Amino acid sequence: EPLSSARHFGDEGAANHMRLAPSHGAPGLNVFAHGELRGGNYPERQSRRASQAVARLAGLNPTRTLYALQNEAAVQAGAFHNDVVAVANANVLLAHPEAFADPARLYSAMREQLPNLHVVETFGVTLADAVSSYLFNSQLVTLPGGDMALILPSDAQENAAAWSAVESVLAADNPIRHAVVVDVRESMRNGGGPACLRLRVPVDGVARAGINPRFLLTPERLAALSQVVEAYWPERIAPDDLLSPDLWAQARTAHAALEAVIED
Incomplete structure (x- = not known):
């Protein structure tokens, strides 16, 4: 069941959850980034209570679960999504120096559980540039030889x-x-990017x-889903199209086709 809809249970899911481990098959350390009510123009959308509920319902080991307060400036x-200022893989955390409210304390707690942790910070990049x-x-992925590659927009x-900053990271x-650059503007403009798919448990x-x-x-299943998108998804939708009954009929047809693939 989903968490109750209330201010104290604001939950943005994997966007504020990182899993680190000596290797992918080893017991891991789960880090949940969260905000708190501090005012400002942007609401702090991840509550600590929601993260604690997720950890409890998932049966995570409390001794290997950390909660990190987001930096208010970030x-x-x-x-408001921690995946905009930090990315983790195996025993590596790549983070903006202003990602967390108390990074020194957080990194010390992480190293107690993961002694071979590599914290790589991107000094010289403003929060505005990072966003x-x-x-x-x-x-951030592990290659067959053990090195890691950063796949980025x-x-x-x-x-x-x-x-x-990327060049400095590669030289350090x-x-x-390795850095692998991919054009994902179409995905980003529709509200998603590489970070939306990166939590691996x-x-x-x-x-x-x-x-x-x-x-x-x-x-x-991937092939079937691709066929549905190719057959039913419009290439573009103009604002005036939203007034057309045909568009809504097409959306219902697409939804039914998608459900048929998922249910199959």
Whole structure:
């Protein structure tokens, strides 16, 4: 069941959740970033209570679960999602120096659980540049040889400060050795980017068996979903189109086709 809809249970999901571990199959450390009521132009959309409820309902080990208060300046700069100022993979955390309210305390607590933790901070990048360039709206992945690659939107390459930070990260002593630039503007303009897909939580055979197979992506299901999009999704929607009954009829048809694939 979803969390109750109330101010004290504001939950933005994986956008404010990071999992770190010595390796992907090893027991991990879960870090939940959250805000609190401090005023300002932007609401702090992740509550600590919601994160605690998620951790409790998921059965996470309390001794390996941390709650990190977001930096108020970062939230007011537009980073109410922590994935706009930090990205984690295995034993590496790439973060803006102003991502968290008390980074020294957080990193010390993380190192107690993960001694081989690499914290890589991007000094020289303002919060405004971090938000506008989508530098952290990226995926950090482990390559077959053990090195890591940062897969990031092309917006980051076009921002001088952000790209300079990427080059500094690649030249520094840490596992991140490659930067892969991808044009995902179409996805970003529709409200999503690489960060929306990056939380990876390993599950064993018993846990996997408990997942509804309708929500497991297979090559066959991906092909079927792609066919639905190609067949029913319009290339563009102009404001005046919203007044057209035909558009709404098409949307209902597309929804029915999507449900048919998911239910299959």
